[in-house]
Amino acid sequence: MTTRREQTSNESRELILNAAAELFAEKGYRQTTFHDVARRSGISRGSIPWHFGGKEGLLLAVLERSVARVRDGLAAVPETGDPGFEPFDQGVGALFALPTTKLFVTLLVEALEPGSPVRDRYVEIHEALRDHCRRWLERLPLPPGLPAEALAVALVGAGIGVHQQWLLAPERVDHAEALAALRALVAALLPPRATDRGAG
Template identity: 75%
Template sequence: MTTRRQQTSHESSELILKAAAELFAAKGYRQTTFADVAERSGISRGSIPWHFGSKEGLLLAVLERSVNLISTSLDAEEVATVEAGFDRLMEGANALLALPTTKLFVTLLVEALEPGSPIHSHYLEIHNTLRDHCRRWLERLPLAPGLSVEALAVTIIGAGIGIHQQWLLAPDQVDPEKAMAALRALLAGAVLPVSE
């Protein structure tokens, strides 16, 4: 049975994680301080290391929480038709762009690529999770001969992240909805029509 103290501790952790994710996405990991997180979350600065140990521990917790959010939001449901499966795949790709964690992933990419980065393996796990969800949807669709499910999953995730990155850099020049519609049109050619 959960005590009131445990509940309060969990609620505080969630407020800290949400604030840290927003700040890491907006300012980057290095530029964000415990004082920033405390101010945004409304939780005392001294509580943050008590919950997460260090700034790196907080970042790793944010990334782990993000992977869980992605997995929950993109979990595959059974679909009755190929068209419904394709539509669901594209809904999942659109949902990925709408997730609050997407900006965080784009912001942390450079840090994840640095030699010896503490977040490299977690960032890799995020991409593996995204590709796995995409692959599971693609395996339900009749693809054109010669197309690899794995390669197509890499392409879809890469396009989705790339669209979002361009939109973050130039929101007045990039329309993510139109870009996703174009991606959908391109991918429609990869799916074979179902014979009656």
């Protein structure tokens, strides 16, 4: 049974994580300070290292929670029966709707740095999305010579790239139209019957 003290501690931890995720997405990891997180969360500055040890520990906790949410969302998609385009919408399509996607895009440069503590988390996120798309594509009648794994890499890359462009210039990039274009490209690869099934 959770005590009141443990409940309060967990609530404080969540407030800190929410504030840090927002700030990392808005300002970037390097520009965000404990003072910023404390002010945004309403939790004292001294509580942050008590919960997470340091700034790197806070960053890893934010990303671990985000990875878990991505995996939970993908796990909710049925993997049996007629796949249609629902797995696409909840996989690649979800990139445009996830509140954590801006965080992933903002921290990408950090992940590419040599020895980055967040590189492994990014590998996990991309791997989860690729696996989800691959499992869906393997259930579709793809043309011979077009591996589901390679197409999954292309779809996830397109989804991430479109989102980056939209974040940089939302007035110039329509992410809904881009998603529809990706769907149409996949549908064009399939026999008419499969395409009709995915359009419903």
